[in-house]
Amino acid sequence: MKNNDSSPILIFVLGFILLSFIQCKEEKYENVQPLQNTWDFAIPNQELPEGIASLSSKQCGVCHQTHYNEWKLSTHAQAWTDKQFQAELKKETSPFMCINCHIPLQNQQEYIIKGLIDGDIYKPIKELNPKFDYELQQEGINCASCHVRDGAIIGPTGTTKAPHKTVKDTEHLSRNLCISCHNVVAVITPDLVCSFETGDEWKDGPYFGKKDCKTCHMEPITREIVPGYGERLSHLHYFAGSGIPKIDTLATKILNGLVIYPSELKAKHSINDSITYSLTVKNELAGHRVPTGDPERFFLISFQLKNEKEEIVSEKTDRIGEHWVWHPEAKKLSDNNFYPNEERTFNFSYLASEKGIFTLYVAVTKHRLSKEHADYNKLEKDYPLFITIFKESYITHLK
Ligand code: HEC
Ligand code: HEC
Ligand code: HEC
Ligand code: HEC
Ligand code: HEC
Structure with a gap:
């Protein structure tokens, strides 16, 4: 050991440099x-x-x-x-x-x-x-x-x-691994809030302890x-979700939570001709609410009645999802997401003032985010925003 004598000095000098370096850093960031x-x-x-x-x-x-x-x-x-x-x-x-x-x-x-x-x-x-x-x-x-x-x-x-x-x-x-990311409720700044509650929705629901x-x-x-x-x-490692693809060409495996039970289209020919129709929607397959997670997700249930000339004579759209205001303070205003096993019926009725052939178009779509928000984030036109999970048309004759 050649340098035995000088090593205490070296350690001292090194120690001094290190100490002053740390002090320097601490001075730079006080709190x-x-x-x-x-x-x-x-x-x-x-x-x-x-x-x-x-x-x-x-x-x-x-x-x-x-x-x-x-x-x-x-x-x-x-x-x-x-x-x-x-x-x-x-x-x-x-x-x-x-x-x-x-x-x-x-x-x-x-x-x-x-x-x-x-x-x-x-x-x-x-x-x-x-x-x-x-x-x-x-x-x-x-x-x-x-x-x-x-x-x-x-x-x-x-x-x-x-x-x-x-x-x-x-x-x-x-599941703890999944929940570590899929369940966070936190106010980060007044207008920045994390709100993913999939874990809690599952814990509070009928699948806890079963699936x-x-x-x-x-x-x-x-x-x-x-x-x-x-x-x-x-x-399987697809981690399949709502299936709204991220990019055009990417086909993910799709999970649907909602099961849709359409009624028959009924047309009444009496004093007032009327058209009625209903769609029963049930969250039969998801272990949590639908939509879940990202507050931007929503479903639209839409009815459109057209006459022979392809003119819309009546229309109605229901939205399932959360409503937030983000500025100046983030706050959830409302939420009508489906609970597990919850069932709701959406009715459409029309009192006809004319005779002829009518076509009712019914669609259920699920959306990753709104067009306005996509534009705000300058997402390209090919960024897919929604998919259609149910689509039917029904023709009826009013004579
Ligand atoms: C490290 C954090 C993390 C962990 C762990 C994690 N996830 Fe995710 N998961 C995410 C993020 C972030 C996304 C959204 C990615 C995106 O949209 O760009 C996501 C997306 C998903 C989606 C699809 C959502 C969609 O938009 O299509 C499903 C379903 C999902 N995760 C289920 C699971 C399950 C089940 C587990 C446990 C086995 C799990 N995740 C574990 C962070 C995580
Ligand atoms: C979001 C978390 C997550 C990611 C990402 C993930 N795995 Fe897994 N993986 C799991 C979980 C959870 C299991 C355990 C399933 C069980 O046995 O309960 C698993 C199981 C496995 C197994 C054991 C056999 C089986 O299929 O159960 C293999 C092999 C495996 N993963 C490989 C991979 C590889 C390779 C990747 C990347 C290409 C990957 N995993 C990505 C969560 C993940
Ligand atoms: C050189 C080949 C090779 C590579 C590279 C490799 N693995 Fe494996 N892995 C294997 C083999 C072989 C097995 C055992 C196969 C069996 O049990 O049937 C295995 C088993 C596993 C298992 C199951 C373990 C268990 O407890 O049953 C997991 C999870 C896994 N690998 C994950 C990974 C991940 C993640 C990577 C990348 C970071 C990786 N492997 C890279 C060959 C490989
Ligand atoms: C009984 C089955 C079931 C269980 C249990 C379940 N999920 Fe789901 N999950 C679904 C179905 C089905 C959907 C699709 C809902 C839809 O978009 O219609 C879904 C959707 C999701 C989504 C949203 C994907 C998206 O693209 O918007 C996330 C995230 C998710 N699940 C995470 C989890 C996590 C985390 C757990 C455990 C705490 C869990 N799920 C338990 C069936 C289940
Ligand atoms: C605690 C974990 C966590 C943190 C922190 C986090 N995220 Fe995420 N993020 C997620 C999960 C989980 C999802 C998927 C939610 C779902 O699909 O239900 C996600 C999805 C997203 C998506 C995709 C939404 C979509 O429609 O596909 C964006 C964008 C995003 N996060 C942005 C952010 C930003 C910006 C921040 C910081 C303010 C952030 N995330 C912090 C967990 C996290």
């Missing part, structure tokens, strides 16, 4: 508040599990091809690149924590947030993340977001057949999870 809420934090930087070359979904897909192909079609895979998300993220009013459920791993984030100056969410103390990986960021909620923790792949069995380190943790891979998030959104299936390894219990 630093630590992060507080769960959604303020990213999942800490993850190390590569033994036997894995990269944390990217693409890499998992080399062996788990079917899981990869399904996940690729899910909105989870679009959670970062989504045009609406990117448009909102660029606004000055969007604080740092917006990304924590959309790219949840620290490895996907360019900066590590150390605290907030004066506790102000718009003044985060940022440090460059040495483990930042651009490719991982593009993948949104990727395989590793749900499956990689503490240098291992978390799985439901802890199989020893895998070439990677695998740990069994069924508690982690449960949970995975039962309906990750259907069980027996198949090989890696070719040549034999069949076993597996689960």
Whole structure:
């Protein structure tokens, strides 16, 4: 040990430099508040599990091809690149924590947030993340977001057949994982509010203890999870939702919560000719309210009666969804979302003042967001806003 004598001095000098550096930093930010809420934090930087070359979904897909192909079609895979998300993220009013459920791993984030100056969410103390990986960021909620923790792949069995380190943790891979992102009610600033209550809606409803998030959104299936390894219990990874696609060409698997029971069209020929029709709508298949989650979702139930000349003689539209005011203070004004198993009947009637052939057009559409909000976010024309889940036309003769 050649430098034995000088090392205490060296340590002293280094210590002094370090101390003055820390003091310098502390002087720079006087009142630093630590992060507080769960959604303020990213999942800490993850190390590569033994036997894995990269944390990217693409890499998992080399062996788990079917899981990869399904996940690729899910909105989870679009959670970062989504045009609406990117448009909102660029606004000055969007604080740092917006990304924590959309790219949840620290490895996907360019900066590590150390605290907030004066506790102000718009003044985060940022440090460059040495483990930042651009490719991982593009993948949104990727395989590793749900499956990689503490240098291992978390799985439901802890199989020893895998070439990677695998740990069994069924508690982690449960509904709690889904609810950690799909249930947040928080006032972030007066006009910025998070309101996703899917977890609570499910807990308060008839499916609690019977069917949970995975039962309906990750259907069980027996198949090989890696070719040549034999069949076993597996689960679809589409995370199918309302099915309103994110981009034109992307066909996701669709779930419909509402079941629609149309009546017959009735036309009465008496003193006053009248046309009546009703549509019974029941939330028969969703484990929570419909619509759920994002307050911007809504359904329209519309009736349009046209005469022989294709002129509209009567029309009616009902809207199912939430109504909010956002400025100056966000507040929910009303909400007529369907509860699980709730049934409602929508009636249409028309008192005819003319004879002839009439056609009633009936449609139920579900909407990701309104046209006005899409325009406000400057979303391109090809961003799909809604899909039609029921469409019928009925012809009647009034003589
Ligand atoms: C606690 C987790 C969480 C945080 C934090 C979060 N989001 Fe989300 N975000 C979600 C979930 C869950 C959904 C999907 C909701 C659904 O479809 O029911 C979502 C969906 C979205 C969508 C897509 C809506 C659509 O119609 O497809 C946008 C845009 C979005 N979030 C923007 C933001 C912005 C901006 C912030 C910061 C103010 C933010 N998010 C913070 C969980 C979060
Ligand atoms: C080189 C091939 C290979 C790669 C790459 C790979 N896996 Fe695996 N994985 C396997 C094999 C083989 C099994 C065991 C197959 C079986 O049980 O039938 C397995 C099993 C699993 C399981 C089930 C564990 C359990 O507890 O039952 C999960 C979850 C999993 N892998 C996730 C991933 C994720 C996430 C990635 C990417 C970060 C990944 N794998 C990358 C080959 C691979
Ligand atoms: C890390 C946070 C996170 C976790 C964990 C998570 N989700 Fe999501 N989920 C999101 C976000 C964010 C979106 C919206 C992405 C977008 O629209 O861009 C979403 C979208 C969805 C959608 C589709 C919504 C749509 O617009 O089509 C369904 C269904 C869904 N998640 C179910 C689940 C289930 C089931 C689980 C548990 C197995 C789960 N999620 C776990 C954050 C998460
Ligand atoms: C009994 C089956 C069932 C259960 C249990 C269930 N869901 Fe759903 N979920 C559905 C159906 C069906 C839809 C589609 C509703 C529609 O758009 O018509 C849906 C829609 C959603 C959506 C909205 C997707 C979108 O595109 O707007 C999210 C998010 C979601 N579920 C998350 C969850 C979470 C999280 C849980 C667990 C707490 C859960 N679900 C439990 C059946 C279920
Ligand atoms: C939103 C969270 C989430 C994402 C993203 C996700 N998984 Fe899973 N995965 C789960 C859950 C939850 C289970 C456990 C299902 C069970 O057994 O209860 C699971 C199970 C598995 C299994 C075990 C076999 C099976 O199908 O049940 C494999 C293999 C797997 N996932 C691979 C992947 C790969 C590869 C990706 C990315 C392409 C991925 N997962 C993305 C939540 C996720």
